[in-house]
Amino acid sequence: MMIRSLFATLAAATVAIAAVNEPCYGSGGRAGVCMTTSKCSADGGTTINGACPSDPDNVKCCTKASCNSGGNCRWKSDCAGTAASGFCPGPSQFKCCSSSATGFGGYSAPRIPSVGSCKKVAVDGAKMIVAAWPGRVREIGCVRDCSCSSGNSDHCCGKATDMMCSDGGGVPTVSGKQIAEWVMNNRGALNLKYVIWGQRIWDARSDSVKGWDKWKKMEDRGDVTANHWDHVHVSYK
Numbered sequence: 523m524m525i526r527s528l529f530a531t532l533a534a535a536t537v538a539i540a541a542v543n544e545p546c547y548g549s550g551g552r553a554g555v556c557m558t559t560s561k562c563s564a565d566g567g568t569t570i571n572g573a574c575p576s577d578p579d580n581v582k583c584c585t586k587a588s589c590n591s592g593g594n595c596r597w598k599s600d601c602a603g604t605a606a607s608g609f610c611p612g613p614s615q616f617k618c619c620s621s622s623a624t625g626f627g628g629y630s631a632p633r634i635p636s637v638g639s640c641k642k643v644a645v646d647g648a649k650m651i652v653a654a655w656p657g658r659v660r661e662i663g664c665v666r667d668c669s670c671s672s673g674n675s676d677h678c679c680g681k682a683t684d685m686m687c688s689d690g691g692g693v694p695t696v697s698g699k700q701i702a703e704w705v706m707n708n709r710g711a712l713n714l715k716y717v718i719w720g721q722r723i724w725d726a727r728s729d730s731v732k733g734w735d736k737w738k739k740m741e742d743r744g745d746v747t748a749n750h751w752d753h754v755h756v757s758y759k
């Protein structure tokens with residue numbers, strides 16, 4: 523009985539390493555979804571290697587360049603045209619978009635947190651990011667109710683901002699990569715400690731400047747929000 527449950531736990535843990543049904547960047551940066559190669563090809567998609575968080579042999583980044591005469595498969599939040607169901611691989615939010623234009627953002631200016639329990643460095647950073655990316659940040663989260671002590675999230679200390687950049691919490695997008703790389707490139711002005719996007723982290727205290735796809739991988743935390751596929755997390759010094 524002990525052995526059986528141990529194996530069940532191991533099997534579950536193995537599956538959880540790859541963030542199946544979450545976003546990835548396919549060839550040429552095309553929006554993709556991590557899924558089994560067999561399901562991908564059954565739905566008319568093609569896969570590339572090395573673009574899903576941990577890439578077990580049968581889970582890869584699946585893209586579909588054309589669908590439903592003239593459309594392309596992408597995350598609904600990123601579709602500037604109409605998004606149709608039933609033509610694309612993966613979960614229901616990965617749809618056939620009628621437009622080749624990206625639909626990143628288009629949001630009204632988000633409310634900037636006031637300085638107080640959200641510290642000035644975080645408020646200033648959030649302002650800079652919003653100014654650099656007009657329309658791309660829908661909402662900003664700063665303080666979380668937890669004790670400000672080492673090992674806890676910088677949100678507990680009011681020194682981190684979540685830059686929500688899809689149509690809703692838990693709604694996936696691929697739009698945050700540009701914002702996250704911009705944050706890295708402006709680390710000095712932002713007083714950046716680290717930035718997280720799409721299950722990868724870049725630490726200003728230790729990492730050299732490089733593209734997001736070379737950033738350090740993070741574990742699968744279980745969903746789109748926890749894996750940072752709907753917001754860019756920015757921690758400040």
Ligand SMILES: [Zn+2]
Pocket residue numbers: 677682683684755756
């Ligand atoms: Zn955060």
